[in-house]
Amino acid sequence: xxxxxxxxxxxxxxxxxxxxxxxxxxxxxxxxxxxxxxxxxxxxxxxxxxxxxxxxxxxxxxxxxxxxxxxxxxxxxxxxxxxxxxxxxxxxxxxxxxxxxxxxxxxxxxxxxxxxx
Amino acid sequence: xxxxxxxxxxxxxxxxxxxxxxxxxxxxxxxxxxxxxxxxxxxxxxxxxxxxxxxxxxxxxxxxxxxxxxxxxxxxxxxxxxxxxxxxxxxxxxxxxxxxxxxxxxxxxxxxxxx
Numbered sequence: 001x002x003x004x005x006x007x008x009x010x011x012x013x014x015x016x017x018x019x020x021x022x023x024x025x026x027x028x029x030x031x032x033x034x035x036x037x038x039x040x041x042x043x044x045x046x047x048x049x050x051x052x053x054x055x056x057x058x059x060x061x062x063x064x065x066x067x068x069x070x071x072x073x074x075x076x077x078x079x080x081x082x083x084x085x086x087x088x089x090x091x092x093x094x095x096x097x098x099x100x101x102x103x104x105x106x107x108x109x110x111x112x113x114x115x116x117x
Numbered sequence: 118x119x120x121x122x123x124x125x126x127x128x129x130x131x132x133x134x135x136x137x138x139x140x141x142x143x144x145x146x147x148x149x150x151x152x153x154x155x156x157x158x159x160x161x162x163x164x165x166x167x168x169x170x171x172x173x174x175x176x177x178x179x180x181x182x183x184x185x186x187x188x189x190x191x192x193x194x195x196x197x198x199x200x201x202x203x204x205x206x207x208x209x210x211x212x213x214x215x216x217x218x219x220x221x222x223x224x225x226x227x228x229x230x231x232x
Contacts (some may be wrong), residue, residue: 004160032218043207043223044161051218089160093218100174105221107160 004092006033012060012114022109023090028071032093034105035064035075037048037086047075049062077113085115119144123208123224132229136195139228140208143189148210149223150191152183155205157171167191168213203231 007022025033031052036044050057050064050073057064063076073090087110094103120143142148146200149168153161163176165183172185180199184192191208205228209221 034220036223040227041228043209043226046220046222049220088121089159091221104163109160110158114223 002092002094004031004090004106004108008111009109010112010114012116014116016079016080017074019076019080019084019113021075021088021090021113023073023075023092023108024072025073025090025092025106027092028068029095029097030071030092031096033064033066033073034091034093035062035073036089036091037084038110039086046070047065047088048097080113080115082115082117085113085114119210119222121208121210121222121224123171123206123225123227126225127228130229132200132231133197133205136193136198136202136229138193138206138208138229140191140193140224141189142210145189145210145212145214146188147188148213149213150185151209151211152191152193153207153209153223155207157204161207178225199229204230206228223230 003026005024013019029096034049035047037047038044048059048062049065050066061078065074089110091105093105122141152164153168155161167173167185170185180195193229205226207226208224211219211221
């Protein structure tokens with residue numbers, strides 16, 4: 001099955017700086033990737049997604065980069081703000097040829113982002 | 118627009134008592150529905166998912182069960198709670214796509230404490 005790991009459990013950045021959160025996955029055939037933001041006591045909130053036929057996708061202040069060669073996914077947040085403080089999860093979907101549980105999302109353990117004033 | 122509700126928001130139950138958590142989705146039809154559990158400081162563990170009424174797939178052997186009595190209603194139950202059932206329970210929905218690359222959207226969660 002799929003395994004997903006985040007490189008750093010915690011990350012502190014100064015307000016206004018850019019943040020980069022990383023994620024590694026194990027199955028080279030995985031084809032869909034999502035980043036979620038979870039504030040304390042709340043459910044995860046969708047940020048941005050990317051399919052395996054893309055290398056980069058941009059949203060409002062966020063960019064997701066996918067490197068399929070090394071099975072690495074990153075989330076970049078530009079001009080980090082205090083409201084960005086939260087836990088960030090990557091989620092990876094199993095290959096299209098799989099079924100059942102193997103086709104479901106596997107979540108990383110999360111990176112706690114703290115924005116310093 | 119679609120919304121997802123969970124209740125109760127918090128629950129404190131004694132060991133051995135029954136459990137019923139409810140999740141409902143509004144604004145969509147025939148969604149895929151999911152139950153996850155999140156332990157403190159950890160990622161999300163998929164417990165059950167459903168692609169239609171009465172269709173439940175279980176991912177983890179446990180003393181929990183799930184049911185989908187209506188298209189947009191998903192219920193998580195237990196006959197006898199264990200201490201290890203404590204956690205943050207999240208319901209999610211998605212719309213199936215031909216390629217299976219669909220986003221899951223989460224509810225606000227239920228925090229369960231078993232004492």
